[in-house]
Each structure stands twice: as C-alpha cells, then as structure tokens.
Amino acid sequence: MKQKITGFHLDREDHWVADLKCGHRQHMRHDPPWMVRPWVLSEDGRRSRLGVELDCKRCDEAGHAVAEAVREALRTVALRAYDDGGLSGLCAEGRWELALDALGAADLRPVIRRALAPERGEGALVSARMILRPLLPDDARAIQRLAGDREVAANAAGIPHPFEDGMAEAWIASLDARSHVFALGHSESGEFMGLAGLVEADEERPRTAELSYWLGRAYWGQGFGTEAAQTLVRYGFETLGLESLHASCFSRNPGSRRVLEKAGFRHAGHQARALRHLGQDEDLERFIQERSRSRP
Numbered sequence: 001m002k003q004k005i006t007g008f009h010l011d012r013e014d015h016w017v018a019d020l021k022c023g024h025r026q027h028m029r030h031d032p033p034w035m036v037r038p039w040v041l042s043e044d045g046r047r048s049r050l051g052v053e054l055d056c057k058r059c060d061e062a063g064h065a066v067a068e069a070v071r072e073a074l075r076t077v078a079l080r081a082y083d084d085g086g087l088s089g090l091c092a093e094g095r096w097e098l099a100l101d102a103l104g105a106a107d108l109r110p111v112i113r114r115a116l117a118p119e120r121g122e123g124a125l126v127s128a129r130m131i132l133r134p135l136l137p138d139d140a141r142a143i144q145r146l147a148g149d150r151e152v153a154a155n156a157a158g159i160p161h162p163f164e165d166g167m168a169e170a171w172i173a174s175l176d177a178r179s180h181v182f183a184l185g186h187s188e189s190g191e192f193m194g195l196a197g198l199v200e201a202d203e204e205r206p207r208t209a210e211l212s213y214w215l216g217r218a219y220w221g222q223g224f225g226t227e228a229a230q231t232l233v234r235y236g237f238e239t240l241g242l243e244s245l246h247a248s249c250f251s252r253n254p255g256s257r258r259v260l261e262k263a264g265f266r267h268a269g270h271q272a273r274a275l276r277h278l279g280q281d282e283d284l285e286r287f288i289q290e291r292s293r294s295r296p
C-alpha cells in the first residue's frame with residue numbers, strides 16, 4: 001500500500017528513517033555503493049521528498065491479517081447462528097436469514113483490533129477484553145497519571161508517592177530482559193488501563209518469576225485484574241516455560257488476594273511487618289503457583 005512521507009528522523013545508529021502517514025517507518029540509508037541517496041543528507045533534500053509515496057509492506061501485512069481475521073469471525077458467527085436456527089427447528093431459509101441477521105449485528109472492531117495487535121509492538125498478548133502489549137516510552141505519562149493516584153500507590157508496594165516527573169521514564173528505561181512488563185490496553189477503546197508483569201528471578205533461582213499488576217482506579221472491579229493475571233500466568237508457563245510463579249499482596253488488600261486465587265495461586269504464608277510503604281508497616285500474604293503437569 002502506498003503511503004506518503006510526512007517527516008524524517010535519525011535512528012540510534014545515525015541512519016535516516018522516513019516517517020510515513022500510516023505511522024510506519026522506512027530506512028532511507030545513504031550507503032554507497034549499495035544505497036545511493038545523497039539527498040537524504042541535506043535538509044533541503046529531505047524536505048523535497050515530503051509527500052512522496054512509498055510502498056509500505058507493513059500496511060500490506062496488516063491489511064492481510066485483518067482480512068483473514070474478519071473472514072474467520074464472520075464464518076464463526078454465521079455457523080453459530082445457523083446451528084442455533086437448526087436447534088429451534090427453522091426451515092433452511094429461516095436459518096439463512098438468522099445467519100444474515102447475526103452477520104449484520106456482528107461487531108468486528110475487536111476482531112480488527114486483535115488482528116492489528118502485533119502492529120502495536122512485537123509480542124502483544126490478547127485476552128478476552130484486553131491487549132497486553134510491551135511498554136513504549138510514550139506510556140510514561142499515562143503511568144504517572146494513573147499510578148499517581150494515592151489509592152493505587154497505597155496498595156502496590158512498588159509504586160512511589162508522590163509520583164514525580166521523570167520517575168516513569170526512568171523506570172521504563174530500567175526494565176531489562178528479565179522483566180516482561182505489559183501495558184494493559186482496552187481492546188475496544190484502546191485506553192491504557194494499567195500494567196501487569198512478570199519479573200524473572202536471578203540465576204540462583206532459575207525458571208521462576210514474580211507477578212505484579214495494578215489498574216487505574218476507574219478500571220477496578222470489572223474483572224480486568226483477574227483477566228490480566230490469568231493471561232500472564234499462561235504466558236509465564238506456556239511461553240516463557242517457567243516452573244513456578246510467586247506473588248504477594250498486602251494483607252489488607254482483599255481484591256488482589258482474590259485476583260491471585262482466581263488466577264490459580266495458593267496461599268503460601270503470612271509475613272508480619274514485612275516492609276514499610278508510604279510511611280506504614282505492611283503485613284504481606286505470599287502466594288505461589290507451580291506449573292501443572294497438564295501444561296504443555
């Protein structure tokens with residue numbers, strides 16, 4: 001698909017990259033004799049190329065993925081409606097009408113969003129109502145806004161309060177290969193709702209990780225915490241191949257405790273005055289979950 005160049009920027013290795021209208025990017029290297037684009041080295045040259053159209057392969061791939069996902073979703077909706085019609089004893093025409101009605105009423109937006117999920121970053125996970133995608137530097141502002149709420153910080157040991165400028169950026173930059181942290185995006189609205197992650201332990205305790213999560217206050221009590229925890233448990237065991245997962249919550253946090261239970265954790269112990277957070281001594285409840293034999 002053709003897309004217009006809207007600007008240019010330098011990558012970390014000082015190569016020029018064209019920004020396309022669709023949000024994708026393409027390298028515009030000047031690397032003679034292999035790539036000869038002397039115009040890219042001057043501001044005038046780059047300006048003269050603004051508005052020029054390039055073939056965007058990533059848009060083509062995304063279009064293909066969306067078409068496949070929509071076709072599959074429509075097939076499923078039609079089959080289900082047809083089967084339901086069969087059960088209630090309708091004639092063939094009646095069943096087709098039912099199937100067409102169901103197709104007309106099918107909401108394809110979540111299907112399309114899911115098909116596009118990899119575009120939002122490699123390795124996004126998809127759950128029933130959320131896209132869990134790797135963090136981007138731009139998430140810092142949303143993190144500060146939601147985790148800056150004292151009610152959120154008061155319940156999560158890792159969140160400072162007050163949440164000052166620069167803290168979220170520094171934290172994102174500090175994440176290493178052992179940290180599998182995901183932004184929780186609502187799959188309908190795309191809203192950033194919070195974070196959930198697994199942090200693998202060091203070499204002395206291989207194949208184990210600690211689960212943690214938080215949601216902005218507006219998203220509490222709707223099952224998103226449970227959905228995120230269950231998705232990360234599956235990711236930890238099935239994708240990362242971990243043998244055990246740990247988690248803990250303040251003893252006075254029944255919501256988090258319940259999230260852990262619903263995600264398959266069992267209580268492993270109580271620790272009085274385990275840590276100090278926002279000026280208070282906190283008791284902790286510890287939880288553990290081992291890989292079950294039935295998992296792949």
Ligand SMILES: CC(C)(COP(=O)(O)OP(=O)(O)OC[C@H]1O[C@@H](n2cnc3c(N)ncnc32)[C@H](O)[C@@H]1OP(=O)(O)O)[C@@H](O)C(=O)NCCC(=O)NCCS
Nearest residue numbers: 155156214215220221222223224225226249254255256258
């Ligand atoms: C803890 C948190 C992640 C829970 O997420 P959530 O999406 O609100 O929880 P869910 O809607 O999935 O609810 C899970 C269960 O907990 C229960 N629950 C939720 N809040 C509760 C509360 N304040 N008291 C008692 N039970 C509660 C729900 O009823 C549900 O149980 P049920 O299905 O048996 O009814 C969320 O409240 C949060 O982010 N809090 C602030 C930060 C935090 O505490 N992070 C965890 C640190 S360990």
